[in-house]
Amino acid sequence: MTAPAPVVTGENGNGPSAVPETLLEGRNLSKAFPGVVALDDVSVAFGRGEVHGLVGENGAGKSTLLKVLSGIYLSDAGEIRWEGEPVSFKVPPDAVKLGIEVIPQELSLAPGLSAAENIMMGIFPARAGRVRWREVNREAKRIAETIHLDIDVRRMAASLSPAEQRLVMIARALARNARLVIMDEPTVSLAETEVTALKKVVKRLQADGVTVVYVSHRLDEVLDLTDRITVMKDGRVVGTSPTSGVTKSSLIEQIIGHSLAEQFPDTAAPTAAEPVLRVRDLSGGRIRDVSFELRPGEILGLAGLVGSGRSEVVRMVFGADPRDAGVIEVAGKVEKMRHPRHAIAAGLALLPEDRRGQGAVVDMSIAANVTLPVLRRFAVKGFGFVRQRQEAKAVKSRIERLGLNTPSTQRPLKFLSGGNQQKALVAKWELSEASVFIFDEPTAGVDVGAKQEIYGLIAELARGGAGIILISSELEEIVGLAHRVIVMREGEVAGELQRGALTESAILNLCFAA
Numbered sequence: 150m151t152a153p154a155p156v157v158t159g160e161n162g163n164g165p166s167a168v169p170e171t172l173l174e175g176r177n178l179s180k181a182f183p184g185v186v187a188l189d190d191v192s193v194a195f196g197r198g199e200v201h202g203l204v205g206e207n208g209a210g211k212s213t214l215l216k217v218l219s220g221i222y223l224s225d226a227g228e229i230r231w232e233g234e235p236v237s238f239k240v241p242p243d244a245v246k247l248g249i250e251v252i253p254q255e256l257s258l259a260p261g262l263s264a265a266e267n268i269m270m271g272i273f274p275a276r277a278g279r280v281r282w283r284e285v286n287r288e289a290k291r292i293a294e295t296i297h298l299d300i301d302v303r304r305m306a307a308s309l310s311p312a313e314q315r316l317v318m319i320a321r322a323l324a325r326n327a328r329l330v331i332m333d334e335p336t337v338s339l340a341e342t343e344v345t346a347l348k349k350v351v352k353r354l355q356a357d358g359v360t361v362v363y364v365s366h367r368l369d370e371v372l373d374l375t376d377r378i379t380v381m382k383d384g385r386v387v388g389t390s391p392t393s394g395v396t397k398s399s400l401i402e403q404i405i406g407h408s409l410a411e412q413f414p415d416t417a418a419p420t421a422a423e424p425v426l427r428v429r430d431l432s433g434g435r436i437r438d439v440s441f442e443l444r445p446g447e448i449l450g451l452a453g454l455v456g457s458g459r460s461e462v463v464r465m466v467f468g469a470d471p472r473d474a475g476v477i478e479v480a481g482k483v484e485k486m487r488h489p490r491h492a493i494a495a496g497l498a499l500l501p502e503d504r505r506g507q508g509a510v511v512d513m514s515i516a517a518n519v520t521l522p523v524l525r526r527f528a529v530k531g532f533g534f535v536r537q538r539q540e541a542k543a544v545k546s547r548i549e550r551l552g553l554n555t556p557s558t559q560r561p562l563k564f565l566s567g568g569n570q571q572k573a574l575v576a577k578w579e580l581s582e583a584s585v586f587i588f589d590e591p592t593a594g595v596d597v598g599a600k601q602e603i604y605g606l607i608a609e610l611a612r613g614g615a616g617i618i619l620i621s622s623e624l625e626e627i628v629g630l631a632h633r634v635i636v637m638r639e640g641e642v643a644g645e646l647q648r649g650a651l652t653e654s655a656i657l658n659l660c661f662a663a
């Protein structure tokens with residue numbers, strides 16, 4: 150692929166028929182962090198009114214590029230042009246003034262403010278200096294509804310699920326009349342219906358002449374939505390091409406540098422042995438009477454729309470959320486499960502959905518995060534300190550398998566790209582010796598190559614005799630990996646599907662059926 154050429158791209162209905170006039174441009178941008186060159190002489194141009202996809206492996210430099218182009222980071226070299234004129238962004242408001250809105254990759258709401266306040270922050274309708282709350286809430290609600298975010302907008306942001314928080318972030322960007330909207334992994338942890346709603350929003354923005362920059366590891370989404378796609382690799386731009394001239398496999402090849410047959414590993418049928426986990430009549434919060442069993446070697450999918458209660462169920466089983474009723478047995482023994490401590494002691498491991506809030510200590514090193522739940526194994530009896538060298542070796546071998554590139558495992562986790570943080574946390578659970586692994590959105594934000602590694606890892610844990618519960622908003626993952634699927638709807642079990650009957654449409658039917 151070479152530099153963008155004025156090619157006709159209209160035939161797939163994906164938008165303008167020639168390369169549009171440039172709105173925002175970066176020229177020869179470079180940016181280094183200690184030990185890492187995040188951007189190496191990068192040039193990109195986003196056209197007026199186009200939807201521009203930006204793809205690449207974890208750590209390729211996508212978020213860094215967008216942060217430079219929106220004034221969050223200062224570049225070391227290069228220049229930024231807006232409508233052809235050089236501009237300098239010293240602080241984010243410089244970019245906001247021009248009409249650039251960013252929906253960042255990390256969840257970033259003010260937790261103590263309501264959803265409505267987060268959406269309307271800075272643009273409160275006021276009269277005579279007084280904020281008119283009823284109007285604020287009404288306007289926020291109206292915007293939320295356009296993206297199918299069906300919540301009481303007066304709720305505190307902290308009380309919302311990760312998917313709901315992401316939708317609030319999207320609503321916040323829509324509330325301002327932006328000329329260019331940057332969406333960095335907007336659909337992480339969103340399910341089909343929300344993704345469909347978001348796609349409509351993107352199309353509407355485009356119809357209004359707004360430019361959208363769209364970053365996602367879900368390549369089908371990128372191919373469906375965009376007019377042009379820029380691929381990044383190792384801090385450089387590989388090229389920009391019209392979407393009409395790209396196929397999924399050619400895109401994968403550009404992203405990872407070689408071809409890759411997308412496939413799911415073989416998973417043997419589970420044994421008929423006694424269940425490793427038995428959950429009976431679980432109730433609490435929105436959850437009512439959920440019962441299921443999990444056998445050794447079985448991969449059980451939990452499907453459902455955002456808000457259907459998938460994550461709540463596993464958090465209750467893990468003792469992370471309180472339950473009103475229900476019995477939880479591990480290997481035939483009733484366990485208290487009033488605290489994650491009880492769950493870990495009983496042999497359960499949970500990779501939570503909200504990795505930054507619940508799964509990680511972002512200020513601690515990669516190595517410390519990976520070995521956090523298994524410190525006991527590395528601790529020398531009676532001394533209680535961690536054998537650092539042993540730890541470092543185990544960590545290194547795991548994360549290398551997942552293709553996590555970092556100069557040192559002693560760096561704080563927060564310096565890794567979003568997807569690479571996820572890989573580190575998956576590695577962490579692989580090291581634990583649990584008999585039940587619960588993965589809530591294990592591939593959120595993870596690149597196409599590493600996804601395959603994670604599928605392989607899940608299959609391997611199952612082959613080793615562990616029971617697996619898998620939650621994923623990407624239905625093809627559930628269909629490709631699970632032996633059996635339980636579909637949740639409004640806090641209850643709506644139905645169950647066995648492998649032979651397992652299709653995306655069968656799952657969706659159960660999600661919606663009344």
Ligand SMILES: Nc1ncnc2c1ncn2[C@@H]1O[C@H](COP(=O)(O)OP(=O)(O)OP(=O)(O)O)[C@@H](O)[C@H]1O
Pocket residue numbers: 182183185186187205206207208209210211212213214254554563564565566567568569594
């Ligand atoms: N604040 C920071 N301090 C140190 N290194 C950083 C910082 N931000 C990013 N990096 C490094 O820069 C490189 C590019 O990261 P970036 O977040 O731009 O990747 P990305 O393409 O967005 O990846 P992902 O798909 O995982 O989100 C990575 O090696 C990352 O570790």
Ligand SMILES: [Mg+2]
Pocket residue numbers: 211212213254333566567568
């Ligand atoms: Mg990123």
